Amino acid sequence: MQLDVFTLTPHAYAWLTEQRPVATVLGTELDLRLFSYRDTTPLRSGQVDDEPYGGGAGMVLRVDVVSAALDAVYGGVPSHRVVALSPQGRQLTQELVEELAVEPKLTLLSARYEGFDERIVEHLCTDSISVGPYVLSNGDLPAMLLVDAIARRLPGALAEGSGEIESFSAELGGGLEYPHYTRPAEFRGWQVPEVLLSGDHAVVERWRKEHVR
Ligand SMILES: C[S@@+](CC[C@H](N)C(=O)[O-])C[C@H]1O[C@@H](n2cnc3c(N)ncnc32)[C@H](O)[C@@H]1O
Numbered sequence: 001m002q003l004d005v006f007t008l009t010p011h012a013y014a015w016l017t018e019q020r021p022v023a024t025v026l027g028t029e030l031d032l033r034l035f036s037y038r039d040t041t042p043l044r045s046g047q048v049d050d051e052p053y054g055g056g057a058g059m060v061l062r063v064d065v066v067s068a069a070l071d072a073v074y075g076g077v078p079s080h081r082v083v084a085l086s087p088q089g090r091q092l093t094q095e096l097v098e099e100l101a102v103e104p105k106l107t108l109l110s111a112r113y114e115g116f117d118e119r120i121v122e123h124l125c126t127d128s129i130s131v132g133p134y135v136l137s138n139g140d141l142p143a144m145l146l147v148d149a150i151a152r153r154l155p156g157a158l159a160e161g162s163g164e165i166e167s168f169s170a171e172l173g174g175g176l177e178y179p180h181y182t183r184p185a186e187f188r189g190w191q192v193p194e195v196l197l198s199g200d201h202a203v204v205e206r207w208r209k210e211h212v213r
Contacts, residue, residue, distance in 0.1 A: 002104065006069050041069075048065045060115065088128060
């Protein structure tokens with residue numbers, strides 16, 4: 001997958017690219033490209049946002065700036081999906097992650113301050129996605145969250161089997177995964193469920209099914 005992120009802070013993604021699973025698939029299943037709006041802005045002094053028409057606080061990311069960034073990279077509005085990260089967008093779910101993870105190309109747009117000039121969302125994007133019903137300071141944490149969630153669905157990102165049975169998966173009927181325990185079997189009187197120590201695979205499986213939440 002070619003995954004492009006447009007942002008004002010490409011350097012902020014360094015941490016993400018060093019972490020699994022993104023690091024595991026980088027250069028093979030994932031081609032992650034980071035672009036700064038400032039590199040292609042048609043405005044002077046690296047300007048990218050402006051005061052809102054109608055007045056009010058904050059600055060708004062300009063449509064001509066985002067259009068110029070897309071022109072520079074794709075020669076126009078790309079034919080693949082372009083996602084604006086916005087609190088007003090469709091709420092992100094695992095189902096939507098799975099849908100995006102099979103796209104061969106995907107573009108994410110991050111904004112800051114007051115957000116996007118609405119014409120960006122209307123005319124330059126195919127999707128608008130929110131990572132939750134709360135407001136963050138910019139779209140970079142949402143973009144990183146989405147990159148991570150997508151990367152772990154790409155082939156080879158996870159150890160064999162570990163991405164199949166997990167919360168929200170079809171294997172668990174879309175439910176939340178059963179509880180996990182590890183050593184010690186008893187700590188301050190807190191016991192691991194006896195059944196998990198039994199060594200009886202079928203009984204353990206049944207217990208886990210019963211404890212999907
Ligand atoms: C401070 S927010 C803008 C909030 C906007 N004025 C509002 O009231 O809805 C700045 C940017 O952060 C990103 N952002 C903040 N919260 C987000 C969320 N829950 N999901 C996705 N992106 C978010 C978006 O790119 C947004 O344009």
